[in-house]
Amino acid sequence: MGIAIVAAGLIELLGLHRPRARDVATGLVLGAGLGLAALFLYLDATSSSTTGVTVTILFGSLFAVSQQMLPSIVALSAVSLLVLAVCYRMLLLSSLSPDLAAARGVPVRAIGIAYLVIMAVAVSLAAETIGAILATALVVGPPATALRLTKRPGGALVVAGLIGVVAVWLGIVLAYDSYYWPPAGHGWPVSFFVVALVFLFYLVAGAVARIVQARRRRHSEAAPRLAASGCAEHPGDAA
Amino acid sequence: MSGPTLDESADDAILDVDGVSVWLSGREVLHDVRFRIMPGEFTGLIGSNGAGKTTLFRVILGLQAASTGSVLVGGRPLTRRNPIIGYVPQKIFLDPDMPLRARDVVALGLDGHRLGVPLGWGRRRKAVDAMLDAVDARRLADARVGSLSGGEQQRVLIAHALISRPRLLLLDEPLANLDIGAEGEVVALLARIAREQRIAVFISAHDVNPLLPVMDRLVYMAAGNTASGTTAEVIRPEVLSALYGQHVDVLRVHGRILVVAGAEGPSGVTFEETDGAAVGPDIVALR
Ligand SMILES: Nc1ncnc2c1ncn2[C@@H]1O[C@H](COP(=O)(O)OP(=O)(O)OP(=O)(O)O)[C@@H](O)[C@H]1O
Numbered sequence A: 001m002g003i004a005i006v007a008a009g010l011i012e013l014l015g016l017h018r019p020r021a022r023d024v025a026t027g028l029v030l031g032a033g034l035g036l037a038a039l040f041l042y043l044d045a046t047s048s049s050t051t052g053v054t055v056t057i058l059f060g061s062l063f064a065v066s067q068q069m070l071p072s073i074v075a076l077s078a079v080s081l082l083v084l085a086v087c088y089r090m091l092l093l094s095s096l097s098p099d100l101a102a103a104r105g106v107p108v109r110a111i112g113i114a115y116l117v118i119m120a121v122a123v124s125l126a127a128e129t130i131g132a133i134l135a136t137a138l139v140v141g142p143p144a145t146a147l148r149l150t151k152r153p154g155g156a157l158v159v160a161g162l163i164g165v166v167a168v169w170l171g172i173v174l175a176y177d178s179y180y181w182p183p184a185g186h187g188w189p190v191s192f193f194v195v196a197l198v199f200l201f202y203l204v205a206g207a208v209a210r211i212v213q214a215r216r217r218r219h220s221e222a223a224p225r226l227a228a229s230g231c232a233e234h235p236g237d238a239a
Numbered sequence B: 001m002s003g004p005t006l007d008e009s010a011d012d013a014i015l016d017v018d019g020v021s022v023w024l025s026g027r028e029v030l031h032d033v034r035f036r037i038m039p040g041e042f043t044g045l046i047g048s049n050g051a052g053k054t055t056l057f058r059v060i061l062g063l064q065a066a067s068t069g070s071v072l073v074g075g076r077p078l079t080r081r082n083p084i085i086g087y088v089p090q091k092i093f094l095d096p097d098m099p100l101r102a103r104d105v106v107a108l109g110l111d112g113h114r115l116g117v118p119l120g121w122g123r124r125r126k127a128v129d130a131m132l133d134a135v136d137a138r139r140l141a142d143a144r145v146g147s148l149s150g151g152e153q154q155r156v157l158i159a160h161a162l163i164s165r166p167r168l169l170l171l172d173e174p175l176a177n178l179d180i181g182a183e184g185e186v187v188a189l190l191a192r193i194a195r196e197q198r199i200a201v202f203i204s205a206h207d208v209n210p211l212l213p214v215m216d217r218l219v220y221m222a223a224g225n226t227a228s229g230t231t232a233e234v235i236r237p238e239v240l241s242a243l244y245g246q247h248v249d250v251l252r253v254h255g256r257i258l259v260v261a262g263a264e265g266p267s268g269v270t271f272e273e274t275d276g277a278a279v280g281p282d283i284v285a286l287r
């Protein structure tokens, strides 16, 4: 089951640097990733068919990930994480402004392609485990949650990764437990729990952010005048 | 401010633009642009929308190839990356949700082009704090950049451009979208930087007036043509009329300059010849 964590962690890490201009490309890559995953699952499922192929492709199955796939999944995840770490600052600068990055000598095109490639890998890994339909939720949900909780770029990456890992693990535990839930004898699908948890975390993070903000506002209300006058005395003094 | 007496020998120029022309989509956007900027000089690049200001900056940054002519930066031909140039682009779209604090943006100015994840927290932090102090934006350090006002973002981006210690700072319309107060503050800040750190500041604007108190020289663009020199040399009816290819009057009202189309009006001139976009000097400076 270690794969799921690596995969989830990796996937979450990726959603962060999505400049709006690249949304179209991102959509295409998502589609391509899902397509690839469907192909692999199809090939895999026809050789050792336990669940129906269609069901596996659409909803995936964490429990159906085979021994033979394990090494390649881990390797792909590791390579993707490495690429992300290596390109980290260039990605940030490019998403701030491609022109600015290009002027600093950043190969914006190549960085963009590297980003899309690891994104595609992440999506197809996610689709292997929780299925094509719900993979998008696992790719987009945790970063969106992290954005509500932190304003540091590195922090957002780590928080998103953790949320993804927790959601997947907790989902697995609940899926095991659900065996005893009605209708008895049929476990509920893991994918359902994972996505439900991702969504729940997102809502909770929104509430937390709002409470923190409200408290901060109450704190700063004491000295708003001071802050305002502090910034008004500008030109020529801080020399 | 009277222009400082600078040695004008070509070798010392921080930027030497010589006969640069740029053709885009079969149209000559820049025509034979030539001027020189000395270290520590404050130079304005004045032109209306579509005059070619951004294009000229992109040429200087090596992002756009010139069709003819040459550009020397610090005495050397252009390369892919010129560490001695700092750049503040015209418009940056910053998502308010983006997890990037002002201090992160400034830190990216230090090492955003490097591979790997940043190390050496203490040293970086100190440098970033000092830079934010220098642009009077320390109190913004921990705010998300996307949530800052236009003027505040401008300061943060200036800090981003300055932290790598450039000798030439290019700013593309940093005064657009600022109110008069913020405009004056940013101009004063830039003038101070140019003076104290001897950084040549090259700033584009569609209006000369905010820059008048601090500008040493200016480059005026109209209809693909340029004229350069001190304000007194360039902002004259004869010079501007030749530039626009049309009679132009220069009015001085309450210490402000208004450039106005002449008595004949636009009917006497064929605009199609010069530019598809309307670059006529109906009123270039009116605020
Ligand atoms: N890639 C391009 N292909 C074709 N034409 C272009 C291209 N980029 C710019 N132009 C044209 O070149 C002219 C100058 O553009 P530029 O962006 O340099 O103007 P500007 O002075 O910066 O204007 P503004 O004040 O609106 O920013 C415009 O007419 C524009 O349409």
Ligand SMILES: [Mg+2]
Pocket (backbone or CB within 6 Å): B053, B054, B055, B090, B172
């Ligand atoms: Mg422009």
